Amino acid sequence: MAERTLGGALRAQASERTALLCGDTSLSYVELDREADRVARHLDSGERIAFLGKESPHYYELLFGCSRSGAVLVPINWRLTAAEVEHIVHDSGATVIFADRSCAKAVPEMPIVWLEDFEHWKASAPDGKPVESGPDDAVAQLYTSGTTGLPKGVVLGQRGFFEVRAALEDNGLDWLDWRADDVSLVGVPGFHIGGLWWAVQGLTAGITNVIMPAFAPAEAVRLVREHGVTITCVVPAMLRLMLDEGQSLQGLRKIVYGGSPISETLLARCLAEVGCELAQIYGLTETGNTAVCLPPSEHVPGGARMRAAGRPYPGFAAEIRDAQGKPLPAGEVGEVWLRSPANMLEYWRNPTASEESLVDGWLRTGDAGCVDEEGYVFLRDRIKDMIIVAGENVYPAEIEGVLAGHPAVADSAVIGVPDERWGESVHAFVVTREKATARELMTFLQGKLASFKLPLRYEFVEAIPRNPSGKVLRRVLREQFWGDRDREIN
Template sequence: MRAFAARQAVDLIRDLGITTACVVPAMLRMMLTEPRVSAKDFTTLRKTVYGGSPISEALLEESLAVLDCEFAQIYGLTETGNTAVCLPPAAHVPGGSLMQAAGRPYPGVGSKVIDGEGRELPPGAVGEVCLATPAHMVEYWGLPGKTAETLVDGWIHTGDAGYIDEDGYIFIRDRIKDAILVAGENVYPAEIENVLEHHPGVAEAVVVGAPDERWGEYVHAFVVPAPGQRPSPRDLHTFLVPRLASFKLPARYEFIESVPRNPSGKILRRELRDRFWDDSARKVN
């Protein structure tokens, strides 16, 4: 395939007896929402490796049930020498505490979380995730300033907000640049999207920040309804109230037919966000 096509991918897995698949979460979603797809299409799969973007717990649990094979998540950057962190199959327990973890670093890989001043934070505190790998990049060719920002004393600054628990598991909240600043509090879209996608009437959700004169930004949720469903903003708000802090609740909901993506399946969040910011400047800590 020159570009990913869900129906063709399902057919190839079934007809060629594919045993291992490497996907981004968007590919899983597209395959599972194809008409007439069932567990029978994936009986030859032994392992599915995924990564590249956050995955909601609802999508991961559905994928585990339908594909019925081992799952492993990988996390890393080109700058770290490709993958540096893995969540093994044994950690993929529906309802378990590690279902939203990125995993633990490979042997020989260092990890830490720092604040905005570069100070290392204790377990559980959210900051920027940094990785030190034996195969990290040397430099961005011809970009010394960018290199100095990303590679500091052997540590790659990932640009991802997250935390490390007491057992060394890394949890990624979101991209730092995607954080929404509501009344001085950083809100991470992936957390809200994960909860929204547990609603039975929601197939997919994307959350962005929009300008607000009083609070700085407000949370705007784009929602793709599940087939045959049309949840109202009130339905969604009622569902979220007991599950999220009040400042994280979307102020507005917008229903769309599909989420814009690039050829690799990653969400083009900027396309959805930028129309709110044509005449405003984003200021996120």
Template sequence: MLDDDTLLRPRPAARPRTLAAVAARQAADRPAHPAVLCEGRVLTYEQLHRESNRTGHALHAAGLGSGSRVAYLGKESELFYEIALACAKTGAVLVPVNWRLTRDEIAHILSDSDTELLFAERERLTVAGQLGTVLPRLREVVPLDTAEGRGTGFLAWQAGHPADDLGAAAGFGPDDAVAQIYTSGTTGLPKGVVLAHRSFFNVDEALAQGCDWVDWQPGDRCLIGMPGFHIGGLSYAMQGFVAGATMVSVPMFVAGDVLRQIGELGLTHGLVTPAMLQMLLDERGASPAAFRSVRKLIYGGAPISEPLLRRCLETMGCEFAQIYGSTETGNFAACLPPADHVPGSPRLTAAGRAYPGIDLRIVDEDGTTLPPGAVGEVWVRSPARMLGYHRQPEATRETVRDGWVRMGDAGRLDADGYLHLCDRINDTIIVGGENVYPTEIENALVGHPAVADAAVVGVPDERWGEAVHAYVVLRPGRQATPRELMRSLRGRLADFKIPTTYAFLAELPRNPNGKVLRRALRDRLWQGRERKVN
């Protein structure tokens, strides 16, 4: 943990400060050490460096360079990390796309980002082909290789290019853009959060100061449970590369497969959500013996309930740490350390304490800092924060005030500096770690011929944290069932955005200006709960 001596200890000057420099350093220091394991395939640090160099040269040959947007539409694999590091070495910006989105949702991201080259899974090539006519800046679509057809897509596109170092480690600095992750916002349409190299180093800097809340040890094999199109998954993987750990990539989280890999690969570390922990425990083979290799599990996206923590401690027997942050903060902003994961402890309800080098404050509506115990909006100041929203300077200024990121959460700080969340100020719904914004769902619902009006809110859900609930006003003389409404949304919205429960009202409550009072509707579903976040 932290003490006065470690706080004063300087960071070694030789520490890499860009992802390109990290790849080169690890290839030199531990060339044969596995960097990525995926479905039986092994990529060492030397191979990762060489193949990302080769991909970088291929990007240059395709006419892409500094500032070019390169999108990845597919499940996780070692190729994702080769492409991510190739972008870091060429100055291109990686745009990871949630593969569960619909055609129109994907089109918005590719169009808004000005994507010039798209890597896509073969089962999504039809969608990519349909988008070609509406994406004038898209130069090329490269199919991603599958286990059955390796060497016929991306690997063939990459082949023939040299693997020598691009020399980009010195050409790009910590403040240069390297990734653009899409997250929901006040308009309902996802906004591109542009992140710099520096966003992926604050955990390394905390470790240099002696903070071991989230740490890596020699020989760690780390499960990337969250996908790379989330800041959690991308940040965890890149922080693991910075530490020189072995990262275990899974195409998608399937509890039975992950449980098997824990035993077969001897996984020691991982990033998951509470829902994933529960799914692992519900597997038939879950037992203390099945988790004997696991040293520490990091979770985020939602707090852990005390009953679930008890089950985890009894069966998994490892350390747990909760992380709190956002895409806009660029990384983990606060952490509930392993020492505070004690059933019955009042600190278990906290989101955690600020990482070294990061500040938390609670402010009122005027932006005045409130004293400990007072409830207000949570603001975070972090060196890892975003460069801004892509092409949205006004939205950036609204979210970032004098270097502080407005989190959209209501909370309080206790006397020991622990952050306790009380409510959500904005209307975002978080379903199993996925951000869902009501406006786009409401717009889709009112497109149904029987629906006159709709309001969407989050409802507590024991497994996913929150589920999507719709209040619907039908047109006079028209009828529609929840099943009909759900079916009408299929293909228009990603499945995790579709409401699972519905209530029909004669009218929606509105203020004198005509704005729907979502808060009043949401409060009906959260009655009797101390916290109105889950």
């Protein structure tokens, strides 16, 4: 683990072993190393390049090419609307976008390399050897929203992708591990930190990685069985859909999951039908993915720790603090602060937000919770109001801002409500100044927001509860849905 750059770690793995399998395409480590160099010769240090498309080997060639050149990859969710894509491209200052033709309607006016022309683009690379960037240099910039609804660019350094594995290996822990004969399924897309981080772990460990262009449960099960997949990282909703296919997944030795806790029912079913180890990870894009883990040993149905998110890795830390930033004792609920060597470098071109979130080496998560005497983190609520729908982050302020544009809408508030299939679903409370129907509002939102952000239900009310300063009292709205639960996060 001495090498802490993606490009350097790839070079150390160079062999004829298959690195990536995606559909009919495969790349060995030697081939991926060569293609990363060809990409790198096109790019300049500090340059932002955008990627808009489904998972493919091209995505990882670009990622490792960025590592070799000092450029920064900006992956974009291909499910976003044209306006959402344009904001990210404009904010990032990307000089070129690599895009799939299926996303053509969302691509803004700018230099484009269509992925079908990617081989031709690489072939035109100038001569010369790219200059390797360093462990502390940026390599990826992922966009995540907040209470304002405006996505911010989270800048991640190369070193951060290696910190968790190093901490576990240095302390002889196998909470998460990658063995020489492992085959990994990458089902979470690379525009999510979870998918990007998981793929990088497999590629820097030198194992074979099976890439899905887009998750489909039947296809995921087929790939597990056909390629002898032994490890994967999913969200619980994906795992449930895979088990519902009714095919044996007993080749899996470990399932890592995040995005939401696993239910007792799903845990028991997984242990009975698959018989593998499970590990839960918790973190944010801003923490470089995971900072806390619930190890396999704690995954016991009915176990006392199954309600925990986990505990920090060695060398990582979690504290609960009050509104003034003062640490609280064990058991008291406050905001979760995380200290991680993998924390983001900054929010891109947003020093105010960076200073508010990064404080003396700690990151304010915006999640509310408590820590027990042994350091296990228990989440209770989301201070930042984020909703997680099958692993996708959804921010109420963004939806409310678009709803405000409908002439009949006088006020609105959006919350997440429990959903047995997806973890949470989006529920909108709406005050109208003239008659409107749920269908009319749904039609109005379509095309303005990605489909996973659209409310499943609209509830028309006389007024939105607010405090004296005008802030929406979301806890009041959530009470009818979450009142009988011990936490307001599913």
